[in-house]
């Protein structure tokens with residue numbers, strides 16, 4: 041019989057071994073230590089006696105739980121209140137922003153008006169100035185530009201001379217009154233003295249010695265001029281000096297005036313140039329605003345200049361409307377001297393533009409070409425509808441498409457019809473309908489996920505003997521999500537148990553209501569097998585198409601989507617494309633995703649070679665140099681260099697993204713990486729469900745031999761592995777170790793993208809073992825966990841005998857009945873084990889794929905909550921490499 045150890049029993053009662061030993065001693069039960077074993081009889085005594093303790097503990101736990109719940113409820117309430125407050129604040133903020141925006145718009149409008157008025161005024165002023173200038177030029181015909189200044193200077197000089205002459209006369213008069221001998225002097229001498237002494241007073245003032253001069257006996261001017269100051273008459277000397285002084289001053293002033301005049305003239309020229317530039321800018325701005333208004337563009341985006349990636353200095357200058365020198369100067373200051381024809385990096389373009397106070401958007405070739413086409417309504421012509429058939433498995437999708445392909449074909453020919461490409465076309469009443477031959481909503485949704493909306497109408501096929509089934513509902517939801525109208529084909533009406541009315545009834549539950557019952561959907565009863573009602577169905581599709589008024593411009597370069605593509609051994613890259621606009625011709629240069637080429641040959645759905653394909657035509661094209669992907673958009677280019685450039689650019693971008701994935705360290709490559717590295721360190725980020733695990737691991741790591749590789753724990757915390765952890769690991773070349781925790785979806789995607797290794801464990805010793813082995817290059821994994829699928833728990837329900845089961849949606853991959861699973865709640869692993877039941881509605885199924893709903897029961901586990909995640913995985917053997 042199994043024996044129970046003291047410490048196990050203690051654990052069961054949530055007490056320490058010592059406490060348990062004390063109880064045993066009280067009960068007189070022999071036990072020495074925690075590892076002592078107890079007979080079953082003793083164990084049952086203990087259980088009986090300790091029952092009140094257990095109950096007490098349970099009550100405590102219950103109380104604690106209740107308190108916790110209350111606290112949580114309160115916290116939630118507070119959170120809701122805060123959220124409400126935040127919402128109100130956000131609303132107010134938005135209102136403020138709206139008002140601000142309005143204000144800005146009004147200001148912009150006012151500025152524009154002001155600019156207009158200013159422009160008008162400036163034009164008038166300029167005209168006036170021009171008139172005045174012309175007038176002036178007429179007066180001073182042929183005169184140099186500085187002449188007016190000289191003239192005014194000469195006037196000034198004449199005025200000054202007049203003043204000085206007066207002053208000299210006054211001085212002479214004074215002197216004549218004081219000294220009689222002056223009277224004897226000749227008239228000419230007197231006149232000369234008068235002329236020459238006009239600046240005498242100022243000279244005297246300068247010398248500060250009028251008395252001294254007055255006291256000295258005078259000499260004859262002529263004599264004085266020959267023999268120096270001694271014999272010179274005082275006034276003559278003063279006059280001479282004044283004349284010399286004046287001449288140099290006048291010359292200086294004149295020189296200055298000339299300079300000033302020439303400065304003024306260049307200044308004027310500059311100002312004129314600036315004014316003209318400003319006017320041109322304003323006119324350009326006005327034109328842009330007018331164009332933007334005419335094209336319904338967002339006015340706030342107007343200031344952003346679109347610059348193609350790799351633009352040269354000259355191109356950027358032209359786009360920004362600034363002199364190239366301005367850009368070269370800034371590049372020089374930024375330490376990146378470039379010449380006019382050199383191209384600039386994205387960063388440099390942005391830096392320089394920023395420095396110039398301009399907003400730019402560097403456009404990749406992809407962005408440059410990713411505009412939506414605009415067609416003038418008068419160029420639009422009706423086009424055939426494009427139809428996809430959807431429905432539950434075995435309800436007859438393939439049979440219907442087959443029946444449709446045989447429509448209008450004579451019995452004898454029927455056998456010869458082969459489905460050449462992934463789409464077909466039928467003619468009814470002289471009109472064409474295009475069918476996409478990959479039925480089912482997976483393809484439909486996959487295409488839609490890639491941005492390809494090719495289907496105009498969905499035919500929902502429902503077997504009259506089976507009624508609405510799970511995939512019927514899923515198809516409805518997918519069609520509704522894409523906003524595509526549904527025509528219902530009630531199939532298998534030839535079968536004895538067929539009940540078309542029941543189908544109609546059931547579909548009303550999902551909002552699909554027959555027209556005859558006042559709803560929006562056309563219903564047609566058919567038998568795909570017996571070819572009954574097929575024409576009626578096609579007519580219904582045409583009626584629906586009429587409502588949609590499907591149109592496209594056929595007279596332009598073709599564009600559309602790739603429906604499927606493959607590499608054919610004999611023919612190379614083969615792609616089925618659906619033209620949505622324009623007309624595709626043999627010889628056209630086109631790009632589809634990363635593939636580029638010229639259309640070498642085209643085949644229609646019946647496999648016949650054709651020269652052209654218009655809107656809604658599916659064709660198989662040969663000639664692409666690589667294989668595009670289903671859903672890729674294709675476009676024809678006028679110039680095949682543009683097509684090649686775009687394809688190259690896309691391929692280059694993909695390559696760069698691939699290369700940019702830094703090769704991070706993993707436990708497997710640790711040894712080899714360390715062999716090359718100078719610093720031998722292993723960085724770890726540890727995430728665990730409880731603090732204890734972190735401490736236990738850290739403890740073991742500390743004890744590890746770190747002489748060859750130093751182990752650094754750069755971050756350790758309790759909780760799920762998040763995107764931030766991955767970012768940190770990426771930046772510090774670290775490995776993430778998780779205990780009882782899982783990465784969330786974002787973290788998983790980031791780790792995949794950045795090549796960061798995440799290792800999750802449920803036992804510590806296994807992690808230590810792996811790290812230890814990796815350190816010495818001995819990590820040889822023999823098993824590998826392969827994730828198969830993820831199920832999101834949407835709801836839980838009670839199943840008799842099974843207990844609580846989870847109503848799930850498979851969000852990734854495929855979950856199989858025999859997969860191993862773990863239940864993850866908020867990133868923490870709460871259960872690991874097996875699937876007890878996997879069901880689609882009432883049926884047990886082997887597996888369920890992404891996009892489908894199912895019920896999952898877990899083995900011996902009932903604590904499932906909505907919002908939990910069930911991760912399914914398989915453990916696979918890994919072949920040893922050595």
Ligand SMILES: Nc1nc2c(ncn2[C@@H]2O[C@H](COP(=O)(O)OP(=O)(O)OP(=O)(O)O)[C@@H](O)[C@H]2O)c(=O)[nH]1
Pocket residue numbers: 431432433434435436437438439440531532533534535566567568569570
């Ligand atoms: N009696 C009868 N049987 C039909 C009719 N249409 C289809 N079937 C049969 O139903 C079965 C399933 O038809 P499929 O066309 O393969 O159905 P499906 O929806 O394409 O099936 P999956 O491709 O598996 O999703 C085949 O055995 C058909 O012969 C019909 O109008 N009457």
